[in-house]
Amino acid sequence: MSVDLWPNEFERIEVKAPVTILREQASALGDKTKNIVSARVDKSRSALGEEPFVYSFVIEAPALNYEYELFSIGHDIEMYPVKIFLGSDLKDEFLHEIDKFHSYVQADNEEEFIIYLKRIFSSEKSVRVIGSILAQSERA
Amino acid sequence: MLTCVFWNLNKKPLEEVVCRLANRHEVDIFMFAEMKTSPTVMLEHLNRERTKFFYVPKLGCERIELFTRFNSRYIAPVYENDRMTIRHLTLPGLIEILIGVLHFPSKLFWNESSQAAECARLSHKIQEQELKIGHCRSILVGDFNMNPFEDGMVNANGLNSVMSRRVALRGSRVVQEEPYPFFYNPMWSFFGDLSQGPCGTFYYERAEHKVFYWNIFDQVLVRPALLEYFDSRSLQILATDGATSLVSGDGTPDNRIGSDHLPILFQLKF
Numbered sequence: 001m002s003v004d005l006w007p008n009e010f011e012r013i014e015v016k017a018p019v020t021i022l023r024e025q026a027s028a029l030g031d032k033t034k035n036i037v038s039a040r041v042d043k044s045r046s047a048l049g050e051e052p053f054v055y056s057f058v059i060e061a062p063a064l065n066y067e068y069e070l071f072s073i074g075h076d077i078e079m080y081p082v083k084i085f086l087g088s089d090l091k092d093e094f095l096h097e098i099d100k101f102h103s104y105v106q107a108d109n110e111e112e113f114i115i116y117l118k119r120i121f122s123s124e125k126s127v128r129v130i131g132s133i134l135a136q137s138e139r140a
Numbered sequence: 141m142l143t144c145v146f147w148n149l150n151k152k153p154l155e156e157v158v159c160r161l162a163n164r165h166e167v168d169i170f171m172f173a174e175m176k177t178s179p180t181v182m183l184e185h186l187n188r189e190r191t192k193f194f195y196v197p198k199l200g201c202e203r204i205e206l207f208t209r210f211n212s213r214y215i216a217p218v219y220e221n222d223r224m225t226i227r228h229l230t231l232p233g234l235i236e237i238l239i240g241v242l243h244f245p246s247k248l249f250w251n252e253s254s255q256a257a258e259c260a261r262l263s264h265k266i267q268e269q270e271l272k273i274g275h276c277r278s279i280l281v282g283d284f285n286m287n288p289f290e291d292g293m294v295n296a297n298g299l300n301s302v303m304s305r306r307v308a309l310r311g312s313r314v315v316q317e318e319p320y321p322f323f324y325n326p327m328w329s330f331f332g333d334l335s336q337g338p339c340g341t342f343y344y345e346r347a348e349h350k351v352f353y354w355n356i357f358d359q360v361l362v363r364p365a366l367l368e369y370f371d372s373r374s375l376q377i378l379a380t381d382g383a384t385s386l387v388s389g390d391g392t393p394d395n396r397i398g399s400d401h402l403p404i405l406f407q408l409k410f
Contacts, residue, residue, distance in 0.1 A: 059200075064216070066217055066219070068199065069219075069221040087223065088223065088245075089203075089222045129200045132198075132199050132200075136197075136199065
């Protein structure tokens with residue numbers, strides 16, 4: 001007779017997954033711009049580093065048929081810490097936190113991740129890109 | 141016929157040289173990396189004798205600058221990240237083409253493995269756009285900061301670019317039951333003294349064990365579906381603008397007159 005070796009209960013992790021937070025923010029961008037600019041989260045097929053879960057945050061302009069990949073994240077099965085891979089323009093705005101040989105910042109928990117996201121969304125690069133898309137979408 | 145030039149300007153004010161290249165080769169599309177000159181100044185120079193060039197406004201990718209002899213609406217961006225812009229060329233009466241222009245991370249900051257990993261992502265993005273647009277008539281051009289023989293350029297899950305037109309025309313290759321589409325990389329033919337012109341586009345010499353001296357970092361890759369329009373004989377590494385040499389006495393890029401990279405020119409014939 002077989003024996004069940006599993007514990008009676010599994011501890012449910014109460015943190016919000018980084019990808020869930022990204023999807024919420026993607027949706028919020030659409031609401032904020034009346035869907036002139038929206039965003040989506042793509043699961044990347046290949047790894048940026050060694051993390052098995054990699055997602056890209058992609059800004060979309062439906063009227064222009066245009067997409068811009070703003071940044072990517074990568075994490076292990078445990079979700080945190082999460083690495084936020086920044087393009088070189090965004091990286092310039094975070095230079096005091098990362099040296100030139102690394103292209104990511106690391107959030108150790110959900111709270112830190114949200115703080116970084118807020119900074120990325122408010123960065124000069126993000127504001128400039130979304131502003132350009134809005135202007136061009138209105139002319140399209 | 142469409143004449144295209146890519147050049148990493150190394151942040152130098154090379155408007156006069158660019159003008160001479162435009163006139164000498166009747167360039168239709170200029171693609172620049174590391175352009176610090178204001179687009180207005182470049183445009184003023186390009187249109188000094190006759191107004192013919194348009195500036196293509198940037199959206200998200202700020203590292204690549206484009207100037208064309210046709211309105212920018214015919215070269216709309218479809219996908220960008222901070223280092224690459226993929227544009228859909230829709231000139232009236234010509235076949236539609238996807239043109240990706242990129243400036244890849246330097247080896248100063250990324251090792252070959254990181255570059256190869258990023259090439260896998262890049263390749264996936266290009267295939268996504270080809271699927272979305274509905275054709276594979278794509279060209280990828282730029283400063284790859286890799287030689288044609290490096291992992292990112294040749295790996296199946298990277299850019300899968302091959303030196304032979306005949307091999308590329310097979311369309312794709314299968315690894316572990318997964319098909320990977322080819323790019324043709326004609327830049328292989330420019331290595332060494334037997335090539336016509338410079339032995340590469342970038343010269344690097346340092347007292348370490350492994351040095352190639354000449355590198356071909358600036359490359360153009362062509363999908364098989366576009367090969368019938370790509371004129372291999374037109375492809376050149378430019379060593380002069382017609383009036384001034386871009387290389388010094390020893391044949392290496394003259395950084396005092398031009399850039400530390402040499403421009404590449406290619407033509408599509410319709």
